[in-house]
Amino acid sequence: MVNAPYIPPADIWDILKNIPDPEIPVISITDLGIVRDVQTGGGRIVITITPTYSGCPAHEVIMQTIRMELLAHGYTNMEIKQALFPAWTTDWMTNDGKEKLRRFGIAPPNPVQQFCHQGLFAADETVQCPRCGSFSTKKISEFGSTACKALYQCTDCQEPFDYFKCH
């Protein structure tokens, strides 16, 4: 048996860093924090990813894109695994990713500890308007254009915007 060439995990991470999220292409799948592990023993690449929301249609596209990108870089021996535990949280999103969201016009998620698990009709989370920076905003709907977002509106500049809700 021929010894498999060593594949540095960093090379694989570099490829993954450039794969955009299909729904919000300004951030990459590593910015989102859904790539949980990369193993490269014995010439085989094993990538573990975790879904954001159970029914997120982007998940399958992401798995397929990872496969295509690795093939394009000459890697053929691979396995892409899905892990449900520990469950994904927006706290795994990188600061860089949050900043990219904000510049794109989507308010990034607040930290989970402070803001998740509100009671009924609780005061809305204070979400900063990604356009004018005002904290004077209101929630329009708990559910937005994708499973991961809520709809807000700025009461200063009047602009409606998406909020990537903490999860």
Place this chain on the structure above:
Amino acid sequence: MQLPVDYILHLADTALVLGHRNSEWCGHGPVLEQDIAITNISLDLIGQARHFYQYAATLLGDGYSEDRLAYFRSAAEFKNLTLAELPKEDWAHTILRQFYISSYQSLLFSYLKQEKDEQVAAIAEKCLKEITYHLRWSSEWVIRLGDGTEESKLRIEKAAANLHPYLAEIFFPAFYEQFLAEADRQEIKKQWLARANEIFEEAGLLFPGIGNSNGYAGKTGQHTVYLEQLLTEMQVLPRTYPDAVW
């Protein structure tokens, strides 16, 4: 320790059937934001069903897949709660059913996330995050309708009367639910009742309690005619073109 496959299918079927029912609102919601909300909830539920079907398929082994379980079983093989298969009716019926089931899922999954069956525990923990949103949203809507206009109050009262006969089944254990200790089952029921009473009271409504079973037992495959109709529509494509891929 692995939980019974029938139980995993029961969890999957309830999520799929309710998700499919809610999806019938797509394009028909009372306002755009709520149309988006209910279809988002559908998406979560169908995603949850997929987690359970995928797990069930690995336990059942050769030849089984999530698609085969969802599309190639007949009504008598489905194990969903009867409550989940009832027609969507008006917004009040849809909201109240969602509240009842989200509230139950919330308590049950908090219990299941400590299960020794690691895959079920992982799915439960994942789903709980989504269910928290569903429960908050549906609770707020029950209150809004009960405490809203004369018309909205009449409608939610009618929904409560119509759904009432299907509540007993939730807490009447099927043969595959025996693993759940009686004390735990009673605790879940107690907390479920407390939540229902609390929300109804805040809505200015009287919670009718859970009463006696009406004999329907979707959990063991004895369904209303509505499930047959739902499955006919949902399964027509893969059954007509078994080789279709998408």
